Amino acid sequence: MKVGDEVFVAPSGVQKERIQPDDLFILDAKMQVTCRPPSEAKLDKPFKESECTPLFFNAFSMRGAGACMHTHSPNAVMATILFGDEFRISHIEMIKGIVDAETKQAHMFNDTLVVPIIDNTNFERDLTASMAEAMLKYPKTNCVLVRRHGCYVWGESWQKCKAMCECYDYLFGMAIEMKRHGVPTVTPSS
Amino acid sequence: MKVGDEVFVAPSGVQKERIQPDDLFILDAKMQVTCRPPSEAKLDKPFKESECTPLFFNAFSMRGAGACMHTHSPNAVMATILFGDEFRISHIEMIKGIVDAETKQAHMFNDTLVVPIIDNTNFERDLTASMAEAMLKYPKTNCVLVRRHGCYVWGESWQKCKAMCECYDYLFGMAIEMKRHGVPTVTPSS
Amino acid sequence: MKVGDEVFVAPSGVQKERIQPDDLFILDAKMQVTCRPPSEAKLDKPFKESECTPLFFNAFSMRGAGACMHTHSPNAVMATILFGDEFRISHIEMIKGIVDAETKQAHMFNDTLVVPIIDNTNFERDLTASMAEAMLKYPKTNCVLVRRHGCYVWGESWQKCKAMCECYDYLFGMAIEMKRHGVPTVTPSS
Amino acid sequence: MKVGDEVFVAPSGVQKERIQPDDLFILDAKMQVTCRPPSEAKLDKPFKESECTPLFFNAFSMRGAGACMHTHSPNAVMATILFGDEFRISHIEMIKGIVDAETKQAHMFNDTLVVPIIDNTNFERDLTASMAEAMLKYPKTNCVLVRRHGCYVWGESWQKCKAMCECYDYLFGMAIEMKRHGVPTVTPSS
Numbered sequence: 001m002k003v004g005d006e007v008f009v010a011p012s013g014v015q016k017e018r019i020q021p022d023d024l025f026i027l028d029a030k031m032q033v034t035c036r037p038p039s040e041a042k043l044d045k046p047f048k049e050s051e052c053t054p055l056f057f058n059a060f061s062m063r064g065a066g067a068c069m070h071t072h073s074p075n076a077v078m079a080t081i082l083f084g085d086e087f088r089i090s091h092i093e094m095i096k097g098i099v100d101a102e103t104k105q106a107h108m109f110n111d112t113l114v115v116p117i118i119d120n121t122n123f124e125r126d127l128t129a130s131m132a133e134a135m136l137k138y139p140k141t142n143c144v145l146v147r148r149h150g151c152y153v154w155g156e157s158w159q160k161c162k163a164m165c166e167c168y169d170y171l172f173g174m175a176i177e178m179k180r181h182g183v184p185t186v187t188p189s190s
Numbered sequence: 191m192k193v194g195d196e197v198f199v200a201p202s203g204v205q206k207e208r209i210q211p212d213d214l215f216i217l218d219a220k221m222q223v224t225c226r227p228p229s230e231a232k233l234d235k236p237f238k239e240s241e242c243t244p245l246f247f248n249a250f251s252m253r254g255a256g257a258c259m260h261t262h263s264p265n266a267v268m269a270t271i272l273f274g275d276e277f278r279i280s281h282i283e284m285i286k287g288i289v290d291a292e293t294k295q296a297h298m299f300n301d302t303l304v305v306p307i308i309d310n311t312n313f314e315r316d317l318t319a320s321m322a323e324a325m326l327k328y329p330k331t332n333c334v335l336v337r338r339h340g341c342y343v344w345g346e347s348w349q350k351c352k353a354m355c356e357c358y359d360y361l362f363g364m365a366i367e368m369k370r371h372g373v374p375t376v377t378p379s380s
Numbered sequence: 381m382k383v384g385d386e387v388f389v390a391p392s393g394v395q396k397e398r399i400q401p402d403d404l405f406i407l408d409a410k411m412q413v414t415c416r417p418p419s420e421a422k423l424d425k426p427f428k429e430s431e432c433t434p435l436f437f438n439a440f441s442m443r444g445a446g447a448c449m450h451t452h453s454p455n456a457v458m459a460t461i462l463f464g465d466e467f468r469i470s471h472i473e474m475i476k477g478i479v480d481a482e483t484k485q486a487h488m489f490n491d492t493l494v495v496p497i498i499d500n501t502n503f504e505r506d507l508t509a510s511m512a513e514a515m516l517k518y519p520k521t522n523c524v525l526v527r528r529h530g531c532y533v534w535g536e537s538w539q540k541c542k543a544m545c546e547c548y549d550y551l552f553g554m555a556i557e558m559k560r561h562g563v564p565t566v567t568p569s570s
Numbered sequence: 571m572k573v574g575d576e577v578f579v580a581p582s583g584v585q586k587e588r589i590q591p592d593d594l595f596i597l598d599a600k601m602q603v604t605c606r607p608p609s610e611a612k613l614d615k616p617f618k619e620s621e622c623t624p625l626f627f628n629a630f631s632m633r634g635a636g637a638c639m640h641t642h643s644p645n646a647v648m649a650t651i652l653f654g655d656e657f658r659i660s661h662i663e664m665i666k667g668i669v670d671a672e673t674k675q676a677h678m679f680n681d682t683l684v685v686p687i688i689d690n691t692n693f694e695r696d697l698t699a700s701m702a703e704a705m706l707k708y709p710k711t712n713c714v715l716v717r718r719h720g721c722y723v724w725g726e727s728w729q730k731c732k733a734m735c736e737c738y739d740y741l742f743g744m745a746i747e748m749k750r751h752g753v754p755t756v757t758p759s760s
Contacts, residue, residue: 015732072663072664072740074744081748091338092339093336093340094262120663121679122678148679150663159205170262180370180751181268183272281500283452283457283526283528283529299528352395360452364457367458368458371559373462473720474642542585554647554648558648560750561651561652563651
């Protein structure tokens with residue numbers, strides 16, 4: 001999450017549902033830590049900022065995002081297993097919850113939503129370049145799927161980021177169900 | 191939700207789980223806003239009343255409903271994908287949770303519950319006429335499904351509306367499961 | 381739920397998650413209401429005791445149960461659709477959570493748990509006789525499934541009733557999954 | 571859970587979500603009860619320590635674990651039904667949440683995670699020897715699956731144990747979904 005020039009990043013390898021404000025790192029626009037988590041003083045070994053930090057900064061620097069999330073959602077992972085290099089879905093109302101990042105307009109019901117899928121790597125930081133490449137190639141997207149891993153979603157505020165993350169997850173789940181029933185996820189516009 | 195002649199409508203494009211009483215619009219019986227959300231004063235740009243407002247008013251004016259809900263439930267959407275112009279189910283106890291809007295009696299276990307499915311449009315307000323048409327054609331129903339979108343459910347009070355919404359959703363989910371196992375959703379009465 | 385000779389029964393047609401102690405009926409051992417819900421005074425029309433009351437009393441009178449529950453669980457309903465006149469499962473650890481009502485001993489892992497399935501009727505009270513018949517025919521069971529409706533589960537205390545209800549529901553769900561994957565739900569003992 | 575030489579064990583046959591600190595047994599390193607649950611004084615019949623106690627002690631004595639959990643998770647049970655003597659999965663990011671118990675390093679994305687599956691017995695304590703045998707044969711694992719029963723997961727602290735338990739469960743669920751869609755759970759490393 002970004003507030004002005006300050007970026008708040010969660011520590012790595014902790015139970016995310018237990019994070020308190022005191023557990024967050026503050027970084028500047030150049031990805032340098034300017035303030036370590038105050039709660040760290042009580043720990044045996046220091047926190048490490050999230051492995052995803054350079055990927056979050058892709059969203060901040062390339063798209064001016066105000067927030068970026070990463071999930072390992074089973075729906076996202078299964079979608080990357082059932083689709084090739086792109087996740088594609090059309091004619092589902094929830095598509096309208098996703099803004100076209102290029103035009104800043106909401107998608108229409110009969111648009112085809114396309115989300116790029118990049119291959120996973122052994123180290124999360126090694127995804128930085130391929131995520132950036134996908135973001136350049138797909139200027140309309142607010143999400144990059146990572147094969148057998150999960151997805152990154154960003155938005156201009158944490159509220160819009162969270163709302164779009166929920167819409168994407170709903171669409172991934174719906175597409176899996178559609179495939180299970182043999183229904184194509186993209187239909188020609190009528 | 192309708193209290194006397196006042197209709198309370200949620201704002202559009204917000205996180206519904208965070209809505210407070212101060213965030214609601216009040217409209218009169220002619221769908222004119224008589225009171226804007228007091229909390230709006232704190233916002234950069236004003237709230238907009240829910241896109242569904244004219245659809246909610248179909249339920250208020252045509253059926254004298256006390257409440258109307260709209261959901262994007264995955265069960266509802268999947269049901270519209272697996273069924274044609276009507277969702278039909280019989281011989282499931284939960285059917286008895288749905289009142290026949292014409293006779294005002296609860297459905298019987300061996301009745302066939304029929305819910306009309308209308309096609310979706312790019313703009314929610316453009317559903318107003320086809321929803322009204324379906325309501326005229328299906329006087330027994332308290333629900334209209336919208337293809338690849340969700341459903342509208344109404345009832346004489348918010349309690350009955352919510353209870354029926356839960357029953358419909360249960361029945362949509364059950365029908366999907368039945369189809370997955372190759373079981374017909376309507377069986378001839380014994 | 382039964383405490384001494386008093387039976388506490390929920391009202392019919394209400395949102396079960398909102399029930400307060402003041403909303404309960406108290407009945408005597410002869411199924412006569414001895415105390416109406418105090419909260420009823422605030423209502424326009426009086427509460428009606430649960431439609432299931434005579435079915436609950438089957439468990440109290442025939443089995444000396446301390447509590448009896450009724451659910452419309454999707455797992456229970458789907459199990460009645462996929463099985464014939466008996467639900468049967470063996471070799472699942474959770475079976476040990478169910479007591480044999482005849483011997484009062486827990487089932488063994490390699491026992492076959494059998495739950496009778498009775499046909500549904502248009503009126504819940506018309507199930508009373510067939511539930512009683514199934515209880516006589518299956519003295520080991522603490523549960524009767526009702527086709528396309530749900531199940532009744534009882535136990536010597538509300539704690540044991542609730543725990544067994546959870547075990548039964550887990551087993552119904554597991555059996556549905558096993559059938560979905562083409563795995564038989566009963567295997568010959570090794 | 572182990573704190574110093576004291577092991578805290580839950581009572582058997584109770585509703586786990588209602589356990590209070592006063593309900594726990596304290597055992598010494600030799601599996602002798604040194605302190606019975608104080609809350610027991612209020613009960614008609616004494617608590618019994620969890621049936622799993624000797625299995626938990628396998629983790630404490632053979633692996634120096636700080637905590638050990640047992641679940642009957644439907645995902646774990648279904649995985650044991652769909653796999654033979656080993657659960658195997660590779661190329662899913664969540665594998666990195668599981669530490670290799672031999673090297674103390676996290677697994678890599680392209681490692682194959684292997685979890686032994688032992689056969690169930692009528693009495694839980696009879697699993698003690700076969701669980702120990704599997705732990706010797708699979709020094710990398712932090713989990714033993716028990717056919718049609720569930721799994722045991724341990725870790726150096728309760729935090730790591732819980733986190734790994736969640737990762738294993740996610741992976742069991744993902745594997746079931748992959749099999750449902752006909753996707754192999756292990757892919758050759760690229």
